[in-house]
Amino acid sequence: MHMNRRHLLRQGGALALLVSCGVATLDEALAAEASGFDAKTLDDALASLGAKPADSKDITLTSPDIAENGAVVPLTISSAIPKTDTLYVLVEKNPFPLAASFSIPDGTEPFVAARVKMGESTRVYAVVKADGKLYSTFKETKVTLGGCGG
Amino acid sequence: MKRWILAAVAVMASHAALAESSSDAIAQYRAMLADGNPAELWEAKGQALWKEPRGPRHASLERCDLGQGPGVVKGAFVRLPRWFDDTRRVQDLESRLLTCMQDLQGFDAAAIAKTPFGKGEQSTIENLVAWVASESQGMAFDLPQSHAAEKKMYEVGRDAFFFRAGPYDFACASCHGQEGKRIRLQDLPDLTTRKGAGDAFGAWPAYRVSSGQLWSMQRRLNDCYRQQRFPYPGYVSDVTIALGVYLGVNARGVDSVAPGLKR
Amino acid sequence: MGDPMRIRAKSSDGTTDVRVLMAHPMETGFRKDSSGKTIPPHFIKDVKATANGKTVLTARWSQAISQNPYLQFKFKGAKPGDKVSITWVDNKGDTRTDEAAIA
Amino acid sequence: MSRTVDRTRTSLWLRSVAASAMTLAVALAGCESTPGAPGPGAATHAEATKIIDSSFSAHGQAGLDRLQQDALQKACSSPTPPSADTVKALEAAEAAKIVPPPDGRYLGDWRAGENLAQNGRGMTWSDKAEAPNGGNCYNCHQLSDKEISFGTLGPSLHHYGKGRGIEDPTSPQAMAIIRYTWGKLYDAKAGNACSIMPRFGAAHILTTKQMQDIMALLLDPNSPVNQ
16 A cells, blocks of 8 residues: 555656645655656656756856766765755766765755766766755766777 | 968967866866875785784894885885895895895795785785885985996996887887876876976885775886886896886985875 | 765865765666666656655656766754764665764 | 997897888988987897886787887987988878779768768777777867867868868869878878878778768868868
């Protein structure tokens, strides 16, 4: 029963709406958030986060212009948006675009540095959740073929 | 005619600009990775393995003599390869670790030498070289050249460096004998110069982001020979040790940064 | 179980900067081995950091995080000598916890 | 370090020079009289050869025969180039190896050529012997300017055909460039004895068809190289 409802939630993708209508509890919404990791397109992954994020200049995303190897692409994300509580990393052209989410409790800076894999040259999106709203910025990284190719 | 030349110069200039900006971007990429080299994970294991009683004799490596006296690890890396009286050979770090693993711990050195990289006791050696190298970080290379055998190995190493063979006619020097060149986007150090040899010899062992593995100098040389389309160089064979002497002596005075971080 | 993490935690002006290296293959499940068989996914899914009994960061990861993951974050409210503890759990249920004193 | 070095080394070279290269050997003997640059001592050189021979084992398709240097490889295994006479003789011997495409067609498919140019595989001990070899072009050269990951060991080949005024590579006016390019690809050592570029045709690295495809990549006006 419970499983089925969770399954439904996964399929639905409109979590924010369900939560705000009282159909789903926040706990269930958070559990189902894992479904974002199953999304196969950027749009589906973004939808799983709840709403379409607004472009924001208050998010700083650093990543190299060119990555010598797609297996390791260093990123840093920081947010100047008040009440930032979650940072998401999405790699547009990966088979599963949602790469990571970081929950930032009070007292922790809205900043993380991590390293992600990229199958090909792609945009990386940094999405920030603050005060229940979503914001995003993106950056393009070119992945090159390194070495002798042999 | 003049216009044609001007056009050609313009084309060449734009190529140079593109090459430069790509190289800058790669430098930026490497700088972003400089902190948090996963080689540290190998160093930590290597340090523990050095002290751990292991092998048929259930002994640690704490009495292993890497050239600076039994148990002295600090500074050993920047003075290898060197001559050892007990084995009557010039040995590099990995060859010497094999000697210690055999003499102190009772392992079969020949069997380890035949083990593929990354497997079994070869992975032990990868951890050990990461740690031993890290203990000399920031120290200048200072390989001894006083023993006749050390001098000879330098000459042999130079000969091997320029030795062209195989279906592609490659020598080490084909790619590493000029300054400022690249394969794809990877800079090729000129290993005949102090700086080039220092940058290269002084960065291995290194964590390779492409494979997520730590590569020792032996593995680096092994893969160079693979790409040179040569047959398979034996692990710690004389040609690899001679090349180590040649590179290490060329790198004299350059500070070691190993373990490094590579593509 | 896995191999130990490397944790460096440094405090300055009331902010603790934490840098962690974890030993993990972070296998995607898309790669094939030399015999052509797909290598099953094996990756860290959850990470939790605590200091003085308080959670200072949680993370959920996919297989897109690089092999031998690196993580850096910063938090307030701890002082030198306090311990930072990091725990990861992977998709096979393996887990590892390490801690380090703040410098 | 002494001058006698080169003499000994030359005689060493001569010992294993194949009969087919006898004419070359005669030419090489000429460098006995030319002063050599400082290099490893004769004893060391013999030692080095012994050490190299004993350090390798056959693996996969890479057999020990690959350590047997031909006359050119020997002459070019030193930090200093061989004498002008030696270079001339070596280049002539390599030029004689160049075979034009048997069907008279120099140009194939530039798309296949681009794939070959990108492919850095072939003939290592980890490559399957029956798998086709790559062209390795981008390892050392810029070709299409769309590919930012290119090497600089060789000159840029971007606009290779266009820069040489090739509008119709099948026209008679284009023939001189076409033949020159084929020769360079087939055996780069014919024009530069100690060139670091492999002898793709003479060493049987690429097939005739593969070389035709790379020719098209360089010379076809529609190829990305000429955009």
